[in-house]
Each structure stands twice: as C-alpha cells, then as structure tokens.
Amino acid sequence: MGNIAVGIDIAKLKFDVAVWVERKKYKTKVFPNTPAGFTQLLKWLSCYGNCHICLEATGSYSITLATFLADNGITISVENPSRIHAFGQSELSRNKTDQGDAKMIARYCALHTPALWSPEPLSERQLTALVRHLSSLEEMKRMQENRQLVADEVIQSSLTAIIAYLKQQIKETKQKIKTHIDNDHNLKKNKQLLESIPGIGEIVSSSLLAYVGDMSKFSSSKEVVAYAGLNPKLCESGLFKGRSRISKTGHSALRKALYMPALAAISCNAIVKAQWERLVSRHKGGKIGICAAMRKLLQLAYGVLKSGMPFDEKIALAS
Template sequence: MTHPTLFVGIDVAKTKFDVALLNAEGKYRSKVFPNTPVGHQQFLEWLTRHDAQEAHLCMETTGVYGRDLARFLAQQQILISVVNPAQIHAFGKTELTRAKMDKADARLIARYCRMHRPAPWVPPAEEIATLQALVQRLEDLLALQTMENNRLEAATGPARESVEAVLQFVHQQIEMLRLQIEIHIDKHPDLKNQQELLSSIPGIGDNTAATLLAFLSPLERFHSAKQVVAYAGLNPRIRQSGQWAGKTPIAKAGNALLRKSLYLPAVVAKRHNPIIASFCDRLLARGKRPMQVVVAAMRKLLHLAFGVLKSGKPFNPKLGVA
C-alpha cells in the first residue's frame, strides 16, 4: 500500500457513485454502484475481482453523500483519500478538461490521485462523528424553520394553521437537538474542555464552538491556521494578471457549514472582541468595504480558535492568541 500502482477515482452522488480503476498501462475499468450499504459491499467485491484491494482510492468531499462510503472503505483497511473538490477542479483545468460527466469525473479523480498521491483519510472518532451528525441535523432544522417562517408571511386560514403547527414542532426539535449536543459534549471531557477554550473567545458561543469542534477535528491534520482558513473556504481568491487586479472574493471551496457558522460570531466579535475590533478598525481606516471587514473578522476568529485549541490555553486579549 506504500507504492500502489492502481488508482481508483470515485465520483459520489446522492443515489449512486461512479468509479474508474486506472491501471499501470493507463487503461480504465469503469463501473456504477448504488450509494447504499449493499452498493458499498458490491464495490468491495469488484475491487477484489480486479486485484485492486491495495489500490489508492480517492474521492471528493461531498458532505453526507460520501461519508458512509469513505468510512466503510477505511474500515476495510482500504487506502482512501478524501480531497477538496477545488483541488480536482484546478487539476482538471491543467488538463484542459471539457467533459463534465460522472464517468469522466471519476477518471479525472483517478488521474489526480496517481499524480498527487494525497494523504490517507482518517475516519473521525466516534464521538466526533456523532457530534457532526447532530450539528448537521440542527442546521437542517434551522433551514427548515427559516423556510416555514417565510411561508408564514403569506399563509392565511387553514394553511397558516398548518405552517404554525410545523413551526412549533420544528422549534421543539431544535431545542431538543441543542440539548442533545450539550449533553454529548458534557459526556466527553476532551470535547468539554475544548468547548470551554473556544467559548473563552469573545464572539464564539457554545453553538458555534460545537460546530468548530465537529468539523475541525482532528486538529492534528492542520499544520497552520492558514490551512484551517482554506478548509473553511475563507481564503482569498487572487485575481491578477500583469498590472490588472480584479476583486478578491473568498474561495468558498471548503466546508460551507463551518463558514456559515462564523458569520454572526464575526459580527459580534467586531464589537466585543478587543483583538478583532482593533483589527477591523484598521481595515475600515484603509478603506475596506464592510463585508470585506466581516470576512476578515471570520478569518481572524478561525486563527484565534486554532490558537487556543493548539495551545490548550484560553483566549488572552493581551497576547492576541494563547
């Protein structure tokens, strides 16, 4: 498994996943499997039939759709890497790839794996996997609550009563999930300690801390705060050619839920966190737009979060980071 000669690209969708086995001669074998436990087992048997148990497998981070498949393969001692889709997209540009089909995407991922040999994916600990599921479910319910609140504005008569009933039920489920998250963290001393470290940063409350713990763990995979920022998709995307320089938006090629969870805390931190407040004042004095300043505050919050978790010491405004 140290020097594999076979590479498998996996393109995951909601109901199926396409695979492409790339051999040493540059030829492919392609197959489609249902994205179910049965399909995962069929894929394992397919790998065995083609003597590819020691191949290097690679897939994109596709949220919930690929999580079970990656965990299943890791449990079978299969070498599997899970990479940022932006990396595959950038690699495709270097090849001037025009085709955008699941089969072609799987082959592209296989070629990326052969060239770059990405690091193996390590499944999260059981308590982290549970926390991720709870946080993701809470986010789903909050999104549903927002949609139902929007419908309530236009609903009348029996339709309004139905929306109100749904909202009441959703509210109960949200409160129950928040309690479950709190209980789950309290049951694990390491998580509880890390939550307290994160909550020591003005602007980060228990809910945001839970999201950070769910999606930054294990912290050892990040060697710097810049890597954490890139993982959240908050790194700037430079657009420059010669003397021309366009706007610099954020990359948005990372964990969208992590990025979303930092917006309101950043707004709060602009006013109540001394380090971030002075940082934002300097940016405004330089003529930065308000939204640019908020995004910069989000990045700064991630730097501070990485610092307290890495050091094991609470936030200290005199040091900027523990």
C-alpha cells in the same frame, strides 16, 4: 508493485467506479449509493489486490462511503474537487460523463498520489451529524415561518403545528449536542477553551468542534483559515490590478457559522474590535471588515485549542 489506482464519481443515488488496470484500459462498474452497494464494491475490488481509491469531497455522500472503505482497511484519499477539476482541464477533457469522471479521478490518483485520508473519531462524527441536523432543522423552521407570512388562512393552523414541532426538535437537538459534548472529556475541555473567547458562545463553539475537529492536523492558523475558505485571494493580471477577495474554496458551513459571532465580536472582543477600527479608518469596513473579523475569530480559536490555554487578551495583543 504499488497499489492499483481506483477513481469513484459519487452521486446521490449511485456511484461510478473505474479501476485503472493499465495504460488506456479500465474496468468500470456502477453501484447503488447504499450500504448494500458499499459491500458490493468491496467484493468486486477484492480481485484487484491492493487498491488506492480516490474520490472528491462532496459532503455527506463522499464521507459516508469513504468512512466505510477506511473502516474496512482500504487505502483512500478524499480530494478537493477544485484540484481534480483543474487536473481534468489540464488534460483538455471535452466530454463529461460519470464514468469518464471516474476514469479521470483514477488517473489523478495514479499520477499525483494524493494524501491519504482517515475518518474522524466516532465522537466527532456524531457531533458533526448533530450540528448539521440542527442547521437543517433551523433552515426548515425559517422556511415555514416565511411561508406563514403570506399563506392563505386555510393552512395557517397546519403551518403553526409544523413550526411548533420544528421548534421542539431544535430544542431536543440542542440538548443532545450539549449532552454529547459534556459526556466527552476532550470535547468538553475544548468547548470551554473556545467559549473563553469573547464572541464565541455555545452554538458556534459546537459548530467549530464539529466542522474543524482536531486542531493538531493543522500546522498553522493560516491552514485553518484556508480550510474555511477565508484566506485572501488576489486577482490581477498584466495592467489589471484587482482587489483581494476571500477564496471561498473551503468549508462553507464553517464560514456561515462564524458570520454572526464575528459581528458580535466586533463590539465585545477587544482584539477583533481593534482590527475592525483599523480597517474602518482605512475605508475597509463592511464586507472586508466582517470577513477579517471572521478570520481573526478562527485564528483565536486555533490559538486556544492548540495551546490548551484559555483566551488571554494580553497574550493575544502581544502576538
């Protein structure tokens, strides 16, 4: 007898669970999205035997719960929301409720048997948490600096103090990231490999290590590009001939982290610069050229991490 399919629809404060016990029959329950709720879920599922749980990849909410379940020996899949959405459309689902979504995810799990998921090593999880925290701090600092430009004089001193505090937190978090990487042999080695590529500095190398992780899970550079949502997507039908755009069905934070380094690489990286000049000669600079530069940087990063060899311009030009 196979595993029982379980679907989870997760939100900020709670998550809905549906166990597909037999055709058109479910057992459902709602749990708080807290460590106590995770433990309650384990206890509740224990009476159903072996379960295969499926939930959508929705950032920190899904990963926290998925990691807890995987650490407790539960078979789990974390699926792209677009796939589950397409499955729901194929069923002509008319109503949308949290419980209904949990049931749909359970059916998807049973009928499609999605690939199993396992958490990243602890060192990579901690690095990801630090990098995301740094990004949040920098965003908060930008918001306060923008407020300060138009704020009344009466609150200027308060905003100045907040910005100074955020700058200190940013400085400390950057140091924590550096220390964390330096204390891990693999992370430190991979960081050095990434920074051998012109255009990739300390910040983006940390982001790549946090958001991409172990490159061995990808079989080709195309898979890494698709993971970032930088793969071309052609839209055309019948007589309509559309233009290619990036799919954006992927890791948005990774795309954001690559944007500024790609601009720098256009002038300092011979491989990226040559590609940019070819595109400009065909009147495809601008956004198209920048996206292509982001894609090329990611492919070069994949190459050095996969081979374990520092960047070599001659090898890159020959490939």
